[in-house]
Amino acid sequence: MGIFSVLALPLLLLGISGIIYIYQSVRWLLSKSAVQNKVVVITDAISGLGKECSRVFHAGGARLVLCGRNWEKLEALYDALISVTDPSTTYAPKLILLDITDISCIGDVAKEILNCYGCVDVLINNASMKVKGAVQSISLELDKKIMDANYFGPITLTKAILPNMISRRTGQIVLINSIQGKIGIPFRAAYAASKHAAVGFFDCLRAEMEEFDISVSTVNPTFICSYHRQAAPGNWEASIWK
Template sequence: MIRVKEKDFPSFEASADFLAGEIVCFLSSCGSRKTVQKGRLMDFTSTVIIPLLFGSVGIFALFRLLQWMRMRAYLQEAVVVITGATSGLGKECAKAFHAAGCKLVLCGRDSEKLQDVVQQLSTVTNHRKKTHKPHTVVFDLSDTKTVLNAAEEILKYLGHVDILINNAGISFRGTIVDTVLDVDKKVMETNYFGPIALTKALLPSMIKRRQGHIVAISSVQGKISIPFRSAYAASKHATQAFFDCLRAEVEQYDIDVTVISPGYIQTNLSRNAVTADGSHYGVTDKNTMEGQTAAEVAQVVLNAVGQKKKEVLVAGLKPSLAVYLRNLCPRLFFSLMADRAKKERKAKAS
């Protein structure tokens, strides 16, 4: 029989002290390991991530600077034709492109209003850029003969056109069933046939020079249709299709085509709209009053032209979502448009 003495085994207090010591050593080693890892992370952040971040910001800033310089060189001294330049977006585009140093040709139906715009631009001085007194050409886009004569006058006066901005247009309000065909024709003549007639008249000279830029001010309604805007939406759909085709066909001649599709703009477009019987609508819609300012959209047009963008959608969240909804979920889009038509009918009836 073997007798085990109590002293042969450590006491409970000694075991506890030993275990506590081991735990302290383990935690100390973990802490030191974490400290090392933290130090390595800080070294990686300071030596790699931060320099990479600042480098990316610097590259982006340099890219924007080069982009701005290229845009400035592209627009300086460029001959720019703007239709519908007497008011609204056309007038604001005239201000923006004039300030950029372009040689403007302002087009419209009212000679006195065109001269008023010229007078306003003449009072604006730009110490950083040389500005030029605009030239004016009076004609009606809905009259094809006057459009062709205007193109000849522009080329005769300035020799060539660098940038053509097809801005002039007319809006429409009315039900399809009540709209006389002459109203549909009037809207199409102004919004579609007029701009493409002017484009076709100036295009050969651009092809000959292998240089030019054609801009179409379309609309969100060139992508989607909303109730009681049939003639207007149809004309803008046609505009979108024509200039998309043109872009593909003239790329071989180094000619750029840009389509701008604004949403609601604070202009007199709705007030000057024609109705189903051809009379003036005479009301500024709530959506129009809450839209973007013409000056804001004009700046977008200037930047889009300077950067040679192919297409720009200038609209709020709802119209932009509607464009995508029309393509991704057409059944829901059609249902929403039907509900909108019902609400508008009720509002007019009350």
């Protein structure tokens, strides 16, 4: 009885440690395979944050569809991605020109996106436009352009992709927004207004999509300082700084 009492606690601790180890191992395996073979669309992939998202998803084995306004920068990103990964375990990214402020063309671009693989598993709305200035100095035309880039553009693309996700009853929609979608600060009225509008839309969308098992996430970071330059192959640290 005495020996059993002495050994009981170490054996119990050993058993608990084993369970924790197995749990962590399973989580690690799931995290490594979570995006493998998934079709991931990233808008403004040529921005600092867009490039980092592209790197992570590409390394994880996702089938990337990278969108941006500049074809040369998209090609440079493509070259950087394939130069640092094993082609036997990754997919060559698809490249698509997209100006998120050109609302009339988004429907055609969405069809082009869907034609790449026939579906979209993850849509990352990363494109955005910033403006800084006093309210009275910002023209109404610029206010509308900011709303097109930060609100109407993302929701138009999302609406175009959504039927594909609903029909498959699966998908993940991500809005890369801003802390200014939660608070307002001086000289950012147009930008903050567009970000507040986007938060409101995607919050409502999250509730509506629950019945279809489609996840909707909104990310509201603070300031991100991007170098706005193409990093040398393999030097991803130079591409973005938070």
